[in-house]
Amino acid sequence: EDQVTQSPEALRLQEGESSSLNCSYTVSGLRGLFWYRQDPGKGPEFLFTLYSAGEEKEKERLKATLTKKESFLHITAPKPEDSATYLCAVQARTGANNLFFGTGTRLTVIP
């Protein structure tokens, strides 16, 4: 059974204090691992897709990495506007391209 576990559930950082969010997964044949950002009252906003172990992608202060069992979202020198819930999801090679989500990490960056 596909499973995605995100940790920590919540994270408070001072502005400029770098950290990492973890997403561990089990899936029967990974097609892709997805990271989304979600602000309160809004839909998930696509950030990255990673397709194979060793792959890395960057966007501004965010960098996502992937191994065979987990993914990390590294946040370098965060700013208050990075405060959001970050969602991880996996997509299996078989099926309808749907995503299986973790419960998210709620990030708060304090000025």
Added chain:
Amino acid sequence: DAGITQSPRHKVTETGTPVTLRCHQTENHRYMYWYRQDPGHGLRLIHYSYGVKDTDKGEVSDGYSVSRSKTEDFLLTLESATSSQTSVYFCAITDYYEQFFGPGTRLTVL
């Protein structure tokens, strides 16, 4: 912005009444999805469509039905709403393998 709109954005209804949520896309994507999001759970797939009149069930499909008579519209119907269906509902489309979400509909069943 993947050209996805959802309507209504907010709805309050009573137990036992039928409810239909609409998802509209402007970019002719083949795959469309309905998810629900609840505290303590990740987004969970309700139903999906892989073309006009082609639909299938997801993880939490009980109590829901869907229809897709046009490429651009995917409807989610709660035949007889229950309080356990109080949730935020998101529509999504797939562009190649990447999935993009609409703004959501907050449904409250009293």
